[in-house]
Amino acid sequence: MKKTILSLGGLLLGISFSYGQANISPAKPQAKPVVITGATIHVGNGQVINNGYITFVKGKITGVGEGAAPNVADADVIDATGKQVYPGFIAPMTTLGLVEVEEGARGTVDDTETGDLNPHVRSLVAYNTDSKVIPTVRSNGILLAQPTPNGGVISGESSVVQLDAWNWEDAAYKKDIAIHLNWPTAAVGGRERRGAVPVPGVVQETPAQRAQKKVDEITSLFEQAKSYAEITKPSVTNIRFEAMKGLFNGTKKLFIIADNAKEIGQAVTFSKRFGISAVIVGGKESYLVTDLLRENNVPVIIRETQALPDRDEDDVYLPYKLPKLLQDGGVLYGLTGTGFWRQRNLPFEAGQAVGYGLTKEQALSMITMNNAKILGIDKTTGTLETGKDANLFISKGDALDMIGLDVETAFIQGRNINLDNLHKQLYKKFSDKYGLKL
């Protein structure tokens, strides 16, 4: 009886929390060509076109340039004079659509599977297109995301989705692109930061020894997985190893979470040994090993700029300066911003680096072109160039700045998406209650 009540409660909660607003529907495919004129176009690769135009047909960009737009028959023309056009922002390493309420509603949390080694677990199938959070992120210009599993040593594999879809199949932009590995850490300051009370007769492992042991285990696992990948028809199928095959044939990347410089070094050596295409995620101390990263072509996804330094002794602005340090070190770097709902702040996290050395266009590239390159989707998105998907939006002002960002119109694969969300609706509801004219 109790159980019934609980599940009934869960169901009711589910209805009120987990599903998107019924009145916000995914957009229809692009029917007519669109021409945007008079805009300041931020291409995403550093280039800015003043008084520019952009045209797109059936979801693909057909032209970008300065001055008057070419005549496109039967097109919807948007006059964007004085406005800014940007490539859609890309949020890698997110739990968007996997988590609805972080705490106290475990039923809405689907990002962390049990167990240590889950290369076979796929985030795509848990991606909830009806999350109420997605429209709030989308309306700040984030149009693509990489819902990513967490936890354990190997957390699972991720896909890239576009943020306007009926279901995860529709949403899939590029499937199963990466496997996610949490590199064992020996850094002090973690969980085992204060010396454990020694147990008499037991030899205490140092954090470094413990971490090394784990690294050895991972190495052994990868050796076996690599051997397995060479077998054309294994007598016993191992779905973990099946999932890992892509790492060895170049179809999947290995995203390695590592912050400590030493551990980044280990991770780079490791991936090189197995011929794996690796991405460092986090990389708080990546600025200390830029040569290594550059020489091995290993990019970094910075977790957040709006963070505190780890050490009291660090430059108080170190996290703000990290992108510039990687830029100067010749390393390819992207940015995620943390969490899911907080990723609507992704443009501001990028803008944060501008006061501390980056140019505005470099900051923009960080969350468009660079993220696309790192995710392996740069052939179709990340910049506003002919032939790519029309993933873009128009903002009244500077989209990386809170006093500028104001997304008026956004297109995903040419579809003019609905920018309404729960928050705008509640804003309107209560403005009406108080009789405010806003």
Place this chain on the structure above:
Amino acid sequence: MSLINKFRIKSIHMKKTILFCFLFFALKICDAQETFPVNGAWDIRPGQYAFTNGTIVSSADQTINGGTLLVKDRIIEAVGKDIPIPKGYTVVNLQGKFIYPGLIDAYSTYGMPEQPRQAFGAGGFGGRTIVPVSTKPGAYGWNESIKPEMNAKTVFHGDAVKSEDLKKNGFSTVQSLIHDGIARGTSVVVSLGDERDNLVMLNDQAAAHYSFNKGTAATNYPSSLMGSIALLRQTYYDAQWYKTQKGEYNISLDEFNRTQNLPQIFEVTDPQSILRADKIAKEFGRHYIYKTDGQEYQRIAAIKATGSEFIIPINFPEPYDVEDPMDARSIKYEQLKNWELAPTNPGALEKAGVKFAITSFGLTNARDFWTNIRSAITSGLSEKQALNSLTTIPAEMLGVADKVGTLTKGKLASFIITSGDLFKPDNIIYENWTEGRQYVVSKMNVADLRGNYLINGTGFANTSLIINGTPGAYEVSIKRSGVDSTRTRGTITRAGDRVSIYFDYKKNPEGIIRLSGYIASVSPVTLKGDAVFPDGSLSKWTATFTGAAPPSRSPQDSPKPNASVGPVIYPFTAFGNTEIPKSETVLLKNGTVWTNEKDGILKNTDVLIENGKIKAVGKNLSSAGAKVIDATGKHISAGIVDEHSHIAATGGINEGTQSVTSEVRIADVIDAEDINLYRQLAGGVTTSHILHGSANAIGGQTQLIKHRWGMLPEEIKFAGSDGFIKFALGENVKGSNNGAPANNAALRFPQTRMGVEEVYIDAFTRAKEYKAARAVKGSTTRRDLELDALVEILDNKRFITCHSYVQSEINMLMHVADSMGFRINTFTHILEGYKVADKMKAHNIAGSTFSDWWAYKSEVAEAIPYNGKLMHEVGLVTGFNSDDAEMARRLNQEAGKAVTYGHMSEEDALKLVTLNPAKMMHVDNRIGSIKPGKDADIVLWSADPLSVYAVAEKTFVDGVLYWDIEKDAEKQKALAADEGRIIQKMLEAKSKGAATQRPTATRRRLYECESVEEDNFVVADDYTEMERAKEAARQARDRNEQ
């Protein structure tokens, strides 16, 4: 052969293993313990000794060369020159040797039972056990951490093994205490003689002891440092009340009163902790002696100003392993600096004229005692002070100055015999006499075996023996030269004239070679004897002295050199100042000034700062002597005010063990050394409201501070501001996210929003009755600090800021306030404020919210970023707060989000984080806008302060430039250079053989509302264990749910 030697030989026979000739002298000389029966014949001896010809240092002020010390049984009969030696005295000729008073260790747990460690099941999350009141049987007080009824005298039991370490270092007397709890009861002073407990007691009620640490108490409260302080404060009031009442019998309070006339000793840690305790001392007219952690040099002026005495440790840190530069990064700057400066602490106290005793308490290795004393001496401590701190000062502190501390007629015969000056590195302590009982540390008048020897005998070709170390602790190595050259360490044991040595060459031959021999001649030393080889073959050997041995590389013999040391910085952490910055006259020229006044935003305008205040705002200002800063193209705003912050507090920000904890005060636990004070200056923050957490419905009292980086806790408080208190509603108060309860009956009330209302109703009902009862003339109603704070609220003298999320509970609290007759000043967080803004407006309640937070838990499912805009439009005083050390330094950007979401005017948006929170805190007459006469809390921004691109280049607080981006760059360079310098020094120390420690930097704990500190604070050592327990509980919970 003298009597003494007879005893020694007897002892040798008694002891099986006598490594370094530590001889026990367990025989009774003259016990006079009349109540005890004797098995066999009584053996009462006169115990009369005359120590002659020695240098008698009877006290730090008096040295008698060639003097005589007469001892009769336990007492010094005479001391001086030319004292006739009566018949019947055993004469000990101390020609060339020294006698000192036996040393006194002012702080120890010698002879105390081991304290049980706090059980873990009691704490942690998930399945928390509620222990609201004491589980101790008997008529004791409610809280187990207050145990003044504990008397060390009732549990003391001498420990021959532990006393040895102390006696070897020269101690003959110690204070011994029960090292557990906040009020720890009374201590004893005992002699270290290996005698019946009845005979060693010098003072059975030496002092009453206190600390901030609840220790093993099972009672949940207190879980935080501020809770500990509140409990102690309340105990003082309860004890006063107890004297006046007849209704309650309470042994704890009775004993608390009874022990108030004893010396009061308070164990604290760092200087801020000392100042915390000293505030309590001043509040209750107490005088504490502080047992510290030895970092007083960091705040020597403030320490001196306490007017107290101190007991200081000399457990100076070992150098860190710094070979790996990456690993060395995890060592904190203050750890590096403290390594360098800790040995200067005793000298710094001496120089400041502070009275202090030195204790060996806290040393991991007793052998470091003399090394560290010598290190302190090379770092500025005088030998005279050192001796006083180990003799007369502790004797006075502990009420035993009539018995020990000097070598004076009539005092106890507790003294040590040394080879020379006690403080010289090569000194040897030979004997430690405790109350007339001899303890031999290192045999006097025996051949010193140290030297290089050549060994002759079959199997010992080209072999030499090297003996070095000290006569009490020889070190031996064996060296074989030639084709088979090798060197190995051996072990030597000496018993009188017999020696035995063993060693292992590891190869040729492999296995242990054992030598047994005797001292065949003394000058020069020759050793002779038999050898047994690993294969069982035998041979004879002779070792002939060939010369002095090189000194061993033992670190304890080489005190750390006192080369140049770095300066003390304020605060003692990275980015501390060598000098505290001063207020200046500054003219900011030609900036865009966001006045927050009716003038609005003024372009091309100047601001003049003088004497910590804003002097003038206008065009073309000038001022002779002012430092001019060109603000062309830049923006000038009032300093950012954070209404909701948890930085700069230590020992936990939640006392969540009870639903009402209005007695706890953040003011008691301000940490002025938190780097986040500095980091937030770098984000333009000048004032922060430091709140209690949100774990309970009525939390603790809050504290408004200014970011005066480098000042003391009392100095960073916002003087004259109104008192506030934190209330909380919702999930945290209900404990919703604390994991699955193990047992419904054992949960803290409330668990629902229904229960939350009743907590308020109950608390304020009690407060009103209390107020009425106290108002009656001649009332004996017990003063209750918890209710005092609620009465202050009812009297409009303390103001509420209430953590709140959903509209139902917000509505509820407004109703409770109306019905109980109090006012709510601010709803903080208030994410659904937009739903009840009209009601808040009617109650004149301010709203301090997040700009855009939501979705992190169920109760924020309808939090919207337009909340601030809607509350502002309805007419509430609206602000944005941080509740987060990171967000706090970008509050200007958070204000900018009011432009993103809702298009608030920029002028109004900036007020969300400046003037409006100042209004909420009732300090808008002082701060929050740029207006002549207000405090010069000013930020110079590189761009529009609401923009993501704005950088705070300079931040003034009271006209003092505490943040300057250019000076910061210099500080960073200096910091790196100083770290490098100290690390070089550490490497040198290590290469000289010093023991090292692994870097185990701890990260500063960052608090937000929900931080529950309980276990970490209580037993910090058990942190790891606690984390594991938490993790295990979490996993168990996950399993259950699957």
